[in-house]
Amino acid sequence: MEPVKVDEIIDKYPAQSSVLIQLLLDIQGEFSWIPREAIQCVSERLNIPLSQIYRVASFYKAMSLTPRGRHVVNVCLGTACHVRGATRIIDKVEDSLGIKTGETTEDMQFTLQRVNCLGCCALGPVMLVDKDYHGKMTPAKVAAVLKDYD
Amino acid sequence: MGDITLTINDAPVTGQDGMTILEVARENGVDIPTMCYLKELSPIGACRLCVVEVEGSRNLVGSCHTPITEGMVIQTHSPRVVTARRMVVELMMANHPDNCLVCDAANQCELRQVAADLDVGLPSFKLKKHYYPIEDISPYLVRDLGKCILCQRCIRACDEIAKQKVFNLAYRGFDCKVIVDLDQPVDKEVCRDCDVCVSVCPTVALRKPKKQGEEKKGPPLILSQ
Ligand code: SF4
Ligand code: SF4
Ligand code: FES
Ligand code: FES
Numbered sequence: 001m002e003p004v005k006v007d008e009i010i011d012k013y014p015a016q017s018s019v020l021i022q023l024l025l026d027i028q029g030e031f032s033w034i035p036r037e038a039i040q041c042v043s044e045r046l047n048i049p050l051s052q053i054y055r056v057a058s059f060y061k062a063m064s065l066t067p068r069g070r071h072v073v074n075v076c077l078g079t080a081c082h083v084r085g086a087t088r089i090i091d092k093v094e095d096s097l098g099i100k101t102g103e104t105t106e107d108m109q110f111t112l113q114r115v116n117c118l119g120c121c122a123l124g125p126v127m128l129v130d131k132d133y134h135g136k137m138t139p140a141k142v143a144a145v146l147k148d149y150d
Numbered sequence: 151m152g153d154i155t156l157t158i159n160d161a162p163v164t165g166q167d168g169m170t171i172l173e174v175a176r177e178n179g180v181d182i183p184t185m186c187y188l189k190e191l192s193p194i195g196a197c198r199l200c201v202v203e204v205e206g207s208r209n210l211v212g213s214c215h216t217p218i219t220e221g222m223v224i225q226t227h228s229p230r231v232v233t234a235r236r237m238v239v240e241l242m243m244a245n246h247p248d249n250c251l252v253c254d255a256a257n258q259c260e261l262r263q264v265a266a267d268l269d270v271g272l273p274s275f276k277l278k279k280h281y282y283p284i285e286d287i288s289p290y291l292v293r294d295l296g297k298c299i300l301c302q303r304c305i306r307a308c309d310e311i312a313k314q315k316v317f318n319l320a321y322r323g324f325d326c327k328v329i330v331d332l333d334q335p336v337d338k339e340v341c342r343d344c345d346v347c348v349s350v351c352p353t354v355a356l357r358k359p360k361k362q363g364e365e366k367k368g369p370p371l372i373l374s375q
Contacts, residue, residue: 036332050331051318058320058333 005030006041017048020056024063032072033064069104069111071149073097074128078117081124089125090114092139096146109150156222171213172200175226182226183235183264185242186301187214188350191310196302198238199264202226210234232268239265244273245280246353247296253354260352261299278324285335286359291348293336295327298355304328304347312346314338 009026013019020042027038034057043050057063075090090112094100097110104111118126123135127145134145153164158175165174170193175182186197193215201210205223210231213224225231243265250256265271282295305317305328316338320329330336348356 039332049315049318051315051320051329054329054332055318055320059322 003037003041006038007045010042010045015046017046020046020048020053021060024053024057024060028063032068032070033066035067067104067108069108071109071130072111072113073146074113074115074118075101076116076118076124076126076128077114078121078124080117080121081126084124086125086137088139089127089137089142092142093127093146096143110146154218154220156218156220156224158224159226165218169218171202171204171211171216171218171222171224174218175202175213175224180226182213183267184214185260185264185299185352186303188303188307191303191306191350194302194306196300197242199235201231201234201238203228203231236268236270239268239270240273241277242299243270244275245277246299247279253297254357255297255354259354280327282327285337287335288337288341289359290341290344291336291338292357292359294355294357296355297353298328299353300326300328301352302328303350303352304356307346307350312340312344314340314344316340317347 006027009023009030012026013023023042023046024034027034027042031038039050039053039057042048042053054065057065073093075086075093077086077090090101093112097105097112099105099110099112101112101114115128118128118133120126120133120135123133125137127134127137127142129145129149134141137145152167154167154169155162155164156174157163158171158178158180161178163174163178165177172182172184172187182200182202184197185199186195187193187200195212195215198210198212200212200214202213203225204211204216205225213226239261242261246261250259250262253259256262280296280298285293285295300319302319305319308314308316316330316336317328318330319326320333321327330338345358348358351357
Protein backbone atom coordinates (compact mmCIF):
# COMPACT_ATOMS: atom_id res chain seq x y z
CA MET A 1 0.00 0.00 0.00
CA GLU A 2 1.29 3.46 -0.85
CA PRO A 3 0.42 6.07 1.77
CA VAL A 4 0.65 8.76 -0.93
CA LYS A 5 -2.35 7.28 -2.70
CA VAL A 6 -4.36 7.33 0.53
CA ASP A 7 -3.43 10.94 1.12
CA GLU A 8 -4.50 11.79 -2.42
CA ILE A 9 -7.88 10.19 -1.82
CA ILE A 10 -8.33 11.99 1.48
CA ASP A 11 -7.38 15.31 -0.15
CA LYS A 12 -10.30 14.98 -2.55
CA TYR A 13 -12.80 15.46 0.25
CA PRO A 14 -13.44 18.06 2.93
CA ALA A 15 -11.91 16.97 6.24
CA GLN A 16 -15.12 16.02 8.00
CA SER A 17 -16.49 12.76 9.32
CA SER A 18 -19.51 12.74 7.01
CA VAL A 19 -17.31 11.79 4.02
CA LEU A 20 -16.09 8.61 5.72
CA ILE A 21 -18.07 6.05 3.74
CA GLN A 22 -17.26 7.57 0.36
CA LEU A 23 -13.63 7.79 1.36
CA LEU A 24 -13.48 4.16 2.40
CA LEU A 25 -15.19 3.09 -0.82
CA ASP A 26 -12.52 4.98 -2.79
CA ILE A 27 -9.77 3.29 -0.81
CA GLN A 28 -11.46 -0.05 -1.41
CA GLY A 29 -11.61 0.77 -5.13
CA GLU A 30 -7.94 1.71 -5.26
CA PHE A 31 -6.46 -1.25 -3.36
CA SER A 32 -9.39 -3.68 -3.62
CA TRP A 33 -9.27 -3.91 0.16
CA ILE A 34 -8.88 -1.56 3.12
CA PRO A 35 -5.46 -1.95 4.71
CA ARG A 36 -5.00 -1.15 8.40
CA GLU A 37 -2.46 1.55 7.48
CA ALA A 38 -5.07 3.31 5.38
CA ILE A 39 -7.46 3.36 8.35
CA GLN A 40 -4.66 4.82 10.43
CA CYS A 41 -4.11 7.63 7.90
CA VAL A 42 -7.81 8.43 7.71
CA SER A 43 -8.07 8.43 11.49
CA GLU A 44 -5.21 10.90 11.88
CA ARG A 45 -6.26 13.21 9.07
CA LEU A 46 -9.98 13.34 9.89
CA ASN A 47 -9.60 12.97 13.63
CA ILE A 48 -11.99 10.02 13.86
CA PRO A 49 -11.19 7.22 16.33
CA LEU A 50 -9.72 4.09 14.71
CA SER A 51 -12.49 1.92 16.10
CA GLN A 52 -15.14 4.13 14.54
CA ILE A 53 -13.64 3.67 11.07
CA TYR A 54 -13.15 -0.03 11.65
CA ARG A 55 -16.78 -0.25 12.65
CA VAL A 56 -17.92 1.14 9.31
CA ALA A 57 -15.43 -0.90 7.29
CA SER A 58 -16.37 -4.14 9.02
CA PHE A 59 -20.10 -3.52 8.60
CA TYR A 60 -20.42 -3.04 4.85
CA LYS A 61 -20.07 -6.01 2.55
CA ALA A 62 -18.68 -3.70 -0.14
CA MET A 63 -15.59 -3.14 1.98
CA SER A 64 -13.01 -5.78 2.74
CA LEU A 65 -10.55 -5.83 5.62
CA THR A 66 -8.52 -8.65 4.11
CA PRO A 67 -6.63 -8.49 0.82
CA ARG A 68 -8.67 -9.58 -2.15
CA GLY A 69 -7.51 -11.21 -5.35
CA ARG A 70 -7.32 -9.44 -8.70
CA HIS A 71 -10.60 -11.08 -9.67
CA VAL A 72 -13.57 -11.48 -7.36
CA VAL A 73 -15.82 -14.45 -8.08
CA ASN A 74 -19.34 -14.21 -6.67
CA VAL A 75 -21.45 -17.33 -6.89
CA CYS A 76 -25.14 -16.75 -6.34
CA LEU A 77 -26.77 -18.99 -3.77
CA GLY A 78 -30.08 -17.14 -3.71
CA THR A 79 -33.26 -19.19 -3.72
CA ALA A 80 -33.71 -19.39 -7.47
CA CYS A 81 -30.09 -20.27 -8.15
CA HIS A 82 -30.00 -22.62 -5.20
CA VAL A 83 -32.84 -24.79 -6.48
CA ARG A 84 -31.11 -24.97 -9.84
CA GLY A 85 -28.02 -26.47 -8.30
CA ALA A 86 -25.86 -23.46 -7.38
CA THR A 87 -24.26 -25.42 -4.56
CA ARG A 88 -22.66 -27.71 -7.12
CA ILE A 89 -21.29 -24.66 -8.93
CA ILE A 90 -19.72 -23.23 -5.81
CA ASP A 91 -18.30 -26.64 -4.86
CA LYS A 92 -16.76 -26.87 -8.29
CA VAL A 93 -15.24 -23.38 -8.03
CA GLU A 94 -13.84 -24.20 -4.59
CA ASP A 95 -12.29 -27.35 -6.02
CA SER A 96 -10.80 -25.67 -9.08
CA LEU A 97 -9.32 -22.79 -7.11
CA GLY A 98 -8.34 -24.88 -4.12
CA ILE A 99 -9.90 -22.42 -1.65
CA LYS A 100 -13.00 -22.18 0.49
CA THR A 101 -15.69 -19.54 0.11
CA GLY A 102 -14.46 -16.24 1.52
CA GLU A 103 -10.83 -17.06 0.84
CA THR A 104 -8.27 -15.80 -1.68
CA THR A 105 -5.90 -17.93 -3.71
CA GLU A 106 -2.24 -17.80 -2.76
CA ASP A 107 -1.25 -16.16 -6.04
CA MET A 108 -3.79 -13.40 -5.27
CA GLN A 109 -5.56 -14.09 -8.54
CA PHE A 110 -9.05 -14.99 -7.23
CA THR A 111 -11.25 -14.32 -4.24
CA LEU A 112 -14.37 -16.45 -3.90
CA GLN A 113 -17.55 -15.17 -2.30
CA ARG A 114 -21.17 -16.20 -2.14
CA VAL A 115 -24.07 -13.80 -2.62
CA ASN A 116 -27.78 -14.19 -2.07
CA CYS A 117 -29.37 -13.14 -5.35
CA LEU A 118 -27.82 -11.02 -8.05
CA GLY A 119 -31.19 -9.88 -9.34
CA CYS A 120 -31.20 -11.93 -12.53
CA CYS A 121 -32.78 -15.14 -11.28
CA ALA A 122 -34.03 -16.13 -14.75
CA LEU A 123 -30.42 -16.72 -15.72
CA GLY A 124 -29.72 -18.95 -12.71
CA PRO A 125 -27.46 -20.42 -11.60
CA VAL A 126 -25.49 -17.21 -11.94
CA MET A 127 -21.83 -16.58 -11.30
CA LEU A 128 -20.41 -13.06 -11.32
CA VAL A 129 -16.72 -12.56 -12.03
CA ASP A 130 -15.70 -8.96 -11.44
CA LYS A 131 -18.41 -7.23 -13.50
CA ASP A 132 -19.26 -10.06 -15.91
CA TYR A 133 -22.40 -12.12 -15.38
CA HIS A 134 -22.19 -15.77 -16.38
CA GLY A 135 -25.69 -17.23 -16.50
CA LYS A 136 -27.01 -20.78 -16.83
CA MET A 137 -23.87 -22.12 -15.26
CA THR A 138 -23.05 -25.79 -14.98
CA PRO A 139 -20.17 -27.35 -13.08
CA ALA A 140 -18.67 -28.31 -16.43
CA LYS A 141 -18.51 -24.67 -17.56
CA VAL A 142 -16.69 -23.45 -14.46
CA ALA A 143 -13.16 -24.25 -15.59
CA ALA A 144 -13.63 -22.52 -18.96
CA VAL A 145 -15.03 -19.36 -17.35
CA LEU A 146 -12.22 -19.13 -14.81
CA LYS A 147 -9.60 -19.68 -17.47
CA ASP A 148 -10.54 -16.39 -19.13
CA TYR A 149 -9.39 -14.53 -16.02
CA ASP A 150 -6.08 -16.26 -15.44
CA MET B 151 -43.49 22.04 28.87
CA GLY B 152 -47.07 20.91 29.18
CA ASP B 153 -48.41 18.07 31.24
CA ILE B 154 -49.27 14.96 29.29
CA THR B 155 -51.88 12.56 30.55
CA LEU B 156 -51.75 8.89 29.69
CA THR B 157 -52.82 5.54 31.05
CA ILE B 158 -50.43 2.94 32.41
CA ASN B 159 -51.93 -0.40 33.40
CA ASP B 160 -55.41 1.13 33.54
CA ALA B 161 -54.37 3.91 35.92
CA PRO B 162 -54.30 7.54 34.74
CA VAL B 163 -50.89 9.18 35.17
CA THR B 164 -49.27 12.42 34.04
CA GLY B 165 -45.83 13.20 32.74
CA GLN B 166 -43.91 16.06 31.18
CA ASP B 167 -43.32 16.61 27.51
CA GLY B 168 -40.15 14.79 26.45
CA MET B 169 -40.25 12.08 29.10
CA THR B 170 -40.03 8.46 28.02
CA ILE B 171 -42.58 5.80 28.88
CA LEU B 172 -40.02 4.18 31.18
CA GLU B 173 -39.40 7.39 33.13
CA VAL B 174 -43.10 8.00 33.69
CA ALA B 175 -43.68 4.37 34.65
CA ARG B 176 -40.84 4.38 37.18
CA GLU B 177 -42.00 7.68 38.63
CA ASN B 178 -45.36 6.02 39.22
CA GLY B 179 -43.96 2.92 40.83
CA VAL B 180 -44.33 0.61 37.83
CA ASP B 181 -41.24 -1.52 37.43
CA ILE B 182 -40.22 -2.29 33.87
CA PRO B 183 -37.04 -4.37 33.57
CA THR B 184 -34.21 -2.88 31.50
CA MET B 185 -30.79 -4.00 30.34
CA CYS B 186 -29.11 -1.66 27.87
CA TYR B 187 -30.72 1.38 29.49
CA LEU B 188 -29.03 3.32 32.27
CA LYS B 189 -30.38 6.69 33.27
CA GLU B 190 -26.89 8.21 33.11
CA LEU B 191 -26.45 7.19 29.46
CA SER B 192 -28.23 8.08 26.24
CA PRO B 193 -30.90 5.47 25.43
CA ILE B 194 -30.29 3.31 22.35
CA GLY B 195 -33.04 0.69 22.53
CA ALA B 196 -30.70 -2.21 21.81
CA CYS B 197 -31.85 -5.05 24.04
CA ARG B 198 -35.67 -4.91 23.81
CA LEU B 199 -36.10 -6.03 27.40
CA CYS B 200 -38.10 -2.94 28.29
CA VAL B 201 -40.83 -3.45 25.68
CA VAL B 202 -44.42 -2.54 26.50
CA GLU B 203 -47.72 -2.74 24.69
CA VAL B 204 -49.08 0.55 23.41
CA GLU B 205 -52.68 0.60 22.19
CA GLY B 206 -52.83 1.26 18.45
CA SER B 207 -49.26 0.17 17.81
CA ARG B 208 -48.83 -3.05 15.89
CA ASN B 209 -45.47 -3.86 17.47
CA LEU B 210 -44.32 -3.74 21.04
CA VAL B 211 -42.38 -0.56 21.69
CA GLY B 212 -39.19 -0.02 23.67
CA SER B 213 -40.19 2.04 26.68
CA CYS B 214 -36.67 3.31 27.44
CA HIS B 215 -36.46 5.36 24.25
CA THR B 216 -40.10 6.08 23.31
CA PRO B 217 -41.38 9.51 24.35
CA ILE B 218 -44.86 9.72 25.82
CA THR B 219 -47.72 11.28 23.88
CA GLU B 220 -51.10 12.55 24.98
CA GLY B 221 -53.66 9.82 25.61
CA MET B 222 -51.29 6.86 25.26
CA VAL B 223 -52.70 3.63 26.69
CA ILE B 224 -49.92 1.37 27.91
CA GLN B 225 -49.75 -2.14 29.32
CA THR B 226 -46.42 -2.95 30.95
CA HIS B 227 -47.06 -6.51 32.07
CA SER B 228 -49.60 -8.00 29.67
CA PRO B 229 -49.06 -11.67 28.72
CA ARG B 230 -47.75 -10.62 25.30
CA VAL B 231 -45.18 -8.32 26.88
CA VAL B 232 -44.03 -10.84 29.43
CA THR B 233 -43.64 -13.54 26.78
CA ALA B 234 -41.55 -11.22 24.65
CA ARG B 235 -39.34 -10.24 27.57
CA ARG B 236 -38.77 -13.83 28.53
CA MET B 237 -37.77 -14.65 24.99
CA VAL B 238 -35.32 -11.74 24.93
CA VAL B 239 -33.61 -13.00 28.07
CA GLU B 240 -33.78 -16.62 26.97
CA LEU B 241 -31.96 -15.70 23.77
CA MET B 242 -29.30 -13.83 25.72
CA MET B 243 -28.86 -16.82 28.04
CA ALA B 244 -28.79 -19.27 25.17
CA ASN B 245 -25.56 -17.95 23.75
CA HIS B 246 -24.02 -17.04 27.06
CA PRO B 247 -21.33 -19.35 28.43
CA ASP B 248 -23.08 -21.69 30.84
CA ASN B 249 -20.61 -21.37 33.67
CA CYS B 250 -22.74 -19.26 36.02
CA LEU B 251 -21.94 -21.79 38.71
CA VAL B 252 -18.29 -20.78 38.81
CA CYS B 253 -18.69 -17.25 37.52
CA ASP B 254 -17.15 -14.38 39.45
CA ALA B 255 -20.19 -12.22 38.98
CA ALA B 256 -22.86 -14.71 39.91
CA ASN B 257 -24.28 -12.61 42.73
CA GLN B 258 -23.99 -9.26 40.99
CA CYS B 259 -24.83 -10.31 37.45
CA GLU B 260 -27.75 -8.35 36.03
CA LEU B 261 -28.40 -10.94 33.34
CA ARG B 262 -28.78 -13.67 35.90
CA GLN B 263 -30.88 -11.42 38.07
CA VAL B 264 -33.29 -10.56 35.29
CA ALA B 265 -33.46 -14.21 34.18
CA ALA B 266 -34.42 -15.18 37.70
CA ASP B 267 -36.94 -12.34 38.02
CA LEU B 268 -38.67 -13.34 34.82
CA ASP B 269 -38.63 -17.06 35.57
CA VAL B 270 -36.71 -17.82 32.42
CA GLY B 271 -35.12 -21.04 33.57
CA LEU B 272 -32.74 -22.96 31.34
CA PRO B 273 -32.90 -21.93 27.69
CA SER B 274 -35.07 -24.32 25.71
CA PHE B 275 -32.74 -24.25 22.73
CA LYS B 276 -29.03 -24.25 22.11
CA LEU B 277 -27.36 -21.46 20.19
CA LYS B 278 -23.84 -21.13 18.91
CA LYS B 279 -21.64 -19.56 21.53
CA HIS B 280 -18.76 -17.16 21.19
CA TYR B 281 -15.30 -18.30 22.16
CA TYR B 282 -13.14 -15.23 22.56
CA PRO B 283 -9.81 -15.31 24.34
CA ILE B 284 -9.78 -13.35 27.59
CA GLU B 285 -8.02 -10.03 27.10
CA ASP B 286 -5.82 -9.49 30.12
CA ILE B 287 -2.77 -7.62 28.90
CA SER B 288 -3.89 -4.27 30.27
CA PRO B 289 -2.93 -3.69 33.91
CA TYR B 290 -6.19 -1.76 34.34
CA LEU B 291 -8.88 -3.74 32.58
CA VAL B 292 -9.76 -7.34 31.74
CA ARG B 293 -12.24 -8.20 29.00
CA ASP B 294 -13.96 -11.56 28.64
CA LEU B 295 -16.07 -11.03 25.56
CA GLY B 296 -17.59 -14.50 25.77
CA LYS B 297 -19.78 -13.01 28.48
CA CYS B 298 -20.62 -9.82 26.63
CA ILE B 299 -24.32 -9.38 25.88
CA LEU B 300 -23.79 -6.39 23.57
CA CYS B 301 -25.72 -3.95 25.71
CA GLN B 302 -23.24 -1.27 24.60
CA ARG B 303 -23.22 0.35 28.01
CA CYS B 304 -19.41 0.38 28.05
CA ILE B 305 -19.27 2.09 24.66
CA ARG B 306 -21.55 4.87 25.78
CA ALA B 307 -20.14 5.19 29.30
CA CYS B 308 -16.58 5.53 28.04
CA ASP B 309 -17.68 8.08 25.47
CA GLU B 310 -20.21 10.05 27.50
CA ILE B 311 -18.88 9.83 31.06
CA ALA B 312 -15.15 9.05 30.86
CA LYS B 313 -14.93 11.24 27.72
CA GLN B 314 -12.75 8.71 25.95
CA LYS B 315 -13.80 6.68 22.97
CA VAL B 316 -12.09 3.41 23.69
CA PHE B 317 -14.86 1.09 22.48
CA ASN B 318 -16.97 0.70 19.41
CA LEU B 319 -19.22 -1.92 17.89
CA ALA B 320 -17.99 -3.77 14.79
CA TYR B 321 -18.92 -6.56 12.39
CA ARG B 322 -22.50 -7.70 12.02
CA GLY B 323 -24.87 -10.48 12.88
CA PHE B 324 -23.39 -13.26 14.98
CA ASP B 325 -19.91 -11.77 14.59
CA CYS B 326 -20.96 -8.45 16.09
CA LYS B 327 -18.68 -7.48 18.98
CA VAL B 328 -17.34 -4.58 20.99
CA ILE B 329 -13.91 -3.66 19.65
CA VAL B 330 -10.98 -1.48 20.62
CA ASP B 331 -9.03 0.33 17.89
CA LEU B 332 -8.59 -2.06 14.95
CA ASP B 333 -10.13 -4.97 16.82
CA GLN B 334 -7.18 -5.31 19.19
CA PRO B 335 -7.13 -6.47 22.81
CA VAL B 336 -7.81 -3.58 25.17
CA ASP B 337 -4.61 -2.00 26.50
CA LYS B 338 -5.02 1.73 26.96
CA GLU B 339 -3.18 4.10 29.23
CA VAL B 340 -6.32 6.26 29.57
CA CYS B 341 -7.87 3.43 31.60
CA ARG B 342 -5.51 4.05 34.51
CA ASP B 343 -7.58 5.28 37.45
CA CYS B 344 -10.81 4.84 35.54
CA ASP B 345 -13.34 2.10 35.97
CA VAL B 346 -16.40 3.72 34.49
CA CYS B 347 -17.00 0.92 31.98
CA VAL B 348 -16.38 -1.78 34.57
CA SER B 349 -18.98 -0.25 36.84
CA VAL B 350 -21.68 -0.27 34.17
CA CYS B 351 -21.09 -3.71 32.63
CA PRO B 352 -24.07 -5.89 33.61
CA THR B 353 -22.04 -9.12 33.44
CA VAL B 354 -18.32 -9.62 34.06
CA ALA B 355 -17.36 -9.15 30.45
CA LEU B 356 -15.43 -6.20 31.84
CA ARG B 357 -13.63 -6.25 35.15
CA LYS B 358 -10.59 -5.04 37.02
CA PRO B 359 -7.62 -7.43 37.09
CA LYS B 360 -7.38 -9.47 40.27
CA LYS B 361 -4.40 -8.78 42.45
CA GLN B 362 -2.10 -11.61 43.52
CA GLY B 363 -3.31 -13.11 46.77
CA GLU B 364 -6.76 -11.59 46.51
CA GLU B 365 -8.36 -14.31 44.45
CA LYS B 366 -10.69 -15.47 47.18
CA LYS B 367 -13.78 -13.36 47.33
CA GLY B 368 -15.02 -14.26 50.78
CA PRO B 369 -18.50 -15.57 51.54
CA PRO B 370 -21.25 -15.08 48.99
CA LEU B 371 -22.98 -11.71 49.25
CA ILE B 372 -26.10 -13.30 50.51
CA LEU B 373 -24.35 -14.39 53.74
CA SER B 374 -22.46 -11.17 54.36
CA GLN B 375 -25.48 -8.93 54.05
S1 SF4 C 1 -11.55 2.30 31.97
FE1 SF4 C 1 -12.44 4.32 31.51
S2 SF4 C 1 -11.24 5.07 29.75
FE2 SF4 C 1 -10.85 2.88 29.92
S3 SF4 C 1 -12.33 1.94 28.56
FE3 SF4 C 1 -13.27 1.96 30.58
S4 SF4 C 1 -14.44 3.87 30.65
FE4 SF4 C 1 -13.04 4.03 28.92
S1 SF4 D 1 -18.67 -5.50 27.66
FE1 SF4 D 1 -20.28 -5.39 29.22
S2 SF4 D 1 -21.02 -3.27 29.09
FE2 SF4 D 1 -19.88 -3.66 27.23
S3 SF4 D 1 -21.43 -4.31 25.74
FE3 SF4 D 1 -20.57 -6.15 26.68
S4 SF4 D 1 -21.94 -6.63 28.37
FE4 SF4 D 1 -22.36 -4.53 27.77
S1 FES E 1 -31.21 -16.17 -6.88
FE1 FES E 1 -29.42 -16.06 -8.09
S2 FES E 1 -29.80 -14.25 -9.20
FE2 FES E 1 -31.53 -14.34 -7.93
S1 FES F 1 -33.64 -1.27 28.07
FE1 FES F 1 -34.92 -0.50 26.51
S2 FES F 1 -34.19 -1.54 24.78
FE2 FES F 1 -32.72 -2.11 26.27
